[in-house]
Amino acid sequence: MKSFFKAVLATIVGILFLWILLFITFLSIGIASLTSSHTPIKSNSVLSLDLNGIINERAPDNPFENFYGNTSPKVLGLNTLLSLIKKAEKDNNIKGISLYANYIQTDYASLDELRQALLHFRKTGKFVYSYSDNMSQNVYYL
Template identity: 40%
Template sequence: MKSFFKLVLANLTAIFIVFAGFFAFFLAFVILGSLAETSDVKSDSVLTLDLKTKIIDSPSEDQEDFFSINKEEKAVLLYDVLQAISKAKTDDNIKGISIESDQINAGITQLDDIRNALIDFKKSGKFVYAYGNSVSQGAYYLGSVADKYYLNPAGGIELKGLSAEVTFFKSFAEKYGIGIQVIRHGKFKAAVEPFLKDEISPENKEQLSTLLNDIWDNTSSKIANSRKISESEFKTITDSLYGYLPNLSLQYKLADQLIQKSEYDKLIKKKLNIDSDKKINKISFAKYSESVNSESGKNKIAILYASGAINNGKGYDAIYSENFVKEIKKLQK
């Protein structure tokens, strides 16, 4: 009997040691991860916007899993991005900005705000360079504001304008005996049109075309102006899809030079007057915004951001009264 209890105790001790080891490893992993996120800004640094940057309007948009501690994509508030660019303009440690994003996770209005901030940043005399491989239209819209745009020799620019598609369900519903009842007033009330028709109506086509043309006219004129291309020539470039071919991108002034990423880094090193064997001090917007926020003074204004439907009780997918009462009380302290 004694040997049985000894065996049980030994097993429990072994299990405890294993769990304690896992916990210690997990804790060390978290600590090392936090140390890696230090936001000290070194001299001759380059503020970098890359594929790991996700731009959001509010903290509620940042849905991060608990176990994604070392998640590469870092969410940054649009406000923090704009503040970071403004701060970098007068920060002697920041020598320039490098845009290295083929796909950018941001909307057109967000890109407009960042683009305007970069234009203001350029007034400081510091450089703004951009590099792309297979570049999306949104990423190029932002990158086109750069002093120089460099493209991979095997890359391309997805410059094709804007379009919209509408999916129709009328025939599907009829085939499977699904009854749909719609109350609508006005020909331009097109939200329910997919349930009533099998093709787009002239009125909906008109309003969608007006919307897209308005957005594209604004976007294309800014790209053309930044790249010093006439609007008529830029229209030809877009309609002909010249951006998809790197040699035509260079020929039609969408890019300034076709080079590899390593060559791009050498150009930045030369701009910074540092040796070619040294590493560029690149700092992400996420880390730099942390350093900007840490320099805030004692007098602060608290902003509690709320987005979604307002409900009583507790919850996490909208605005719940009990949750926000607690948060407001925290801010009072």
């Protein structure tokens, strides 16, 4: 009977230890996710945009996209690209934008919206450079 109570007590202590360990683990993950990983932008920086892929209105929000070795083409969100350009336009540390695009799969309305944002960016006196190994017609329009 004495060994039975010893085993029950050992099981209770083990389960309690496991719960404490799990609590500490989740608490540390929560604290780590709350810390800001914002790095300051250095002076005379250039915003580099790789536009190869598919541009939709909004990019899908899938946190497990790269977890399983996703080999599908990358999907960019037009709203994300436009907000990046507007933020770069207002930031005095960013002196220009460098575009790299060979093939963009999107409609001409989205291309025109992106083009207008880049033209508006250039009106602030900042540069926009574009590079392509093999330029398609819609990349040339952009």
